[in-house]
Amino acid sequence: MSTLRLHPETIAIRGVKEQTSYNEHNSALFLTSSFMFDDAKTGAALFDGSTQGFTYTRTNNPTVAAFQARVAQLEQGEAGLATATGMAAINAVFLALLKTGDHLVASKSLFGTTIGLLNNILPRFGIEVTLVSQTDMAEWQAAIRPNTRMLFVETPSNPLNELADIAQLAELAHRHQALLVVDNSFLSSALQQPLRLGADLSVQSATKAIDGHGRVMGGVICGSAALINEIFLHVRTTGEVLSPFNAWVLLSGVETLYLRMEKQSVNALEVAQFLSTQPQVVAVHYTGMTNHPQKALVQKQQQGGGIVVAFEVKGGEQAAWQVIDTLTLFSKTANLGDVKSTVTHPWTTTHGRMAPEAKLDAGIQPGLIRLSVGLEHAADLKADLSNALSQINV
Numbered sequence: 567m568s569t570l571r572l573h574p575e576t577i578a579i580r581g582v583k584e585q586t587s588y589n590e591h592n593s594a595l596f597l598t599s600s601f602m603f604d605d606a607k608t609g610a611a612l613f614d615g616s617t618q619g620f621t622y623t624r625t626n627n628p629t630v631a632a633f634q635a636r637v638a639q640l641e642q643g644e645a646g647l648a649t650a651t652g653m654a655a656i657n658a659v660f661l662a663l664l665k666t667g668d669h670l671v672a673s674k675s676l677f678g679t680t681i682g683l684l685n686n687i688l689p690r691f692g693i694e695v696t697l698v699s700q701t702d703m704a705e706w707q708a709a710i711r712p713n714t715r716m717l718f719v720e721t722p723s724n725p726l727n728e729l730a731d732i733a734q735l736a737e738l739a740h741r742h743q744a745l746l747v748v749d750n751s752f753l754s755s756a757l758q759q760p761l762r763l764g765a766d767l768s769v770q771s772a773t774k775a776i777d778g779h780g781r782v783m784g785g786v787i788c789g790s791a792a793l794i795n796e797i798f799l800h801v802r803t804t805g806e807v808l809s810p811f812n813a814w815v816l817l818s819g820v821e822t823l824y825l826r827m828e829k830q831s832v833n834a835l836e837v838a839q840f841l842s843t844q845p846q847v848v849a850v851h852y853t854g855m856t857n858h859p860q861k862a863l864v865q866k867q868q869q870g871g872g873i874v875v876a877f878e879v880k881g882g883e884q885a886a887w888q889v890i891d892t893l894t895l896f897s898k899t900a901n902l903g904d905v906k907s908t909v910t911h912p913w914t915t916t917h918g919r920m921a922p923e924a925k926l927d928a929g930i931q932p933g934l935i936r937l938s939v940g941l942e943h944a945a946d947l948k949a950d951l952s953n954a955l956s957q958i959n960v
């Protein structure tokens with residue numbers, strides 16, 4: 567049956583699978599580093615590419631192949647490529663597609679480790695980087711040079727939930743023969759499909775929403791067959807591939823991704839609406855709120871508000887720490903997208919290495935708290951937050 571006319575919820579469960587002759591119902595786990603050839607002639611054909619097949623897990627593996635093909639179907643890409651982590655996916659995109667003398671324009675509001683890669687590693691290879699505003703198209707446009715080969719963005723941003731317009735950035739990139747790459751980790755394939763909006767590549771940290779249970783690391787890149795093949799040739803040489811075991815765990819994550827993201831978005835909205843009524847709360851940043859400043863864009867490019875809610879409390883860092891330490895249903899950990907709710911203090915953790923002025927410039931205040939809302943009952947989460955906020959004297 568063609569999967570093209572099926573809904574994504576169905577594809578997540580019934581999409582590409584490697585079926586063996588044992589008729590296993592769940593996806594098989596091929597925990598093997600190499601595959602045997604029927605004879606020397608077949609081995610030669612597999613190696614020269616005249617026959618397709620599995621040879622060695624650094625190059626390809628059936629469990630990994632099923633995972634990457636399944637996510638590519640959800641992202642509406644021709645092909646997918648799985649990597650060891652989300653950072654491996656991002657690194658592979660840059661190093662496979664850029665070379666010395668090329669220029670890249672990226673949002674200032676990217677994941678901190680991605681900023682580190684752009685600022686500290688790419689320049690060592692002679693790749694120039696310009697960081698611009700997440701939301702100001704004029705800044706993106708002004709940053710373009712004749713040697714600009716790639717635009718890189720993450721939307722919505724962490725932790726302030728500011729959107730970048732994927733369709734407009736794609737148009738800008740293509741007008742200058744550059745590629746647009748979108749980090750889709752925050753919303754995942756369930757709530758946003760960057761390729762459908764014109765992006766050339768969509769990358770995701772599968773560690774986050776796709777796993778959803780905080781178990782394994784992984785990354786996945788989706789796009790055209792030609793671009794994915796270029797990155798594949800790089801990755802099979804440099805070796806940042808996904809373990810078959812992790813691919814097997816992530817495949818079961820994909821099966822419940824829609825259900826989880828839908829329910830977690832409902833919980834996140836309830837939590838955000840509750841926080842916005844609290845006297846100790848100065849600001850709430852959530853893309854699902856009806857007063858989000860980019861509401862029209864949210865409706866155009868996202869299928870839900872997502873799971874990350876950021877809010878600022880009165881009383882700065884001290885009050886924020888007090889709230890965080892009083893919460894009992896939010897784990898103090900940097901992971902997000904988990905079925906368990908989590909809480910972090912961006913000022914001293916994810917953004918801790920930035921200079922105070924740079925943090926303030928980016929809108930990160932000492933009183934800001936980031937939640938990743940999970941699958942607990944929303945009433946319990948609100949009661950926990952209410953109790954924690956009552957510790958602050960206003």
Ligand SMILES: *Cc1c(COP(=O)(O)O)cnc(C)c1O
Nearest residue numbers: 651652653677749751771773784
């Ligand atoms: C976590 C994360 C990454 C990095 O993924 P890892 O799997 O931790 O390497 C990249 N981008 C975003 C938006 C993330 O949240």
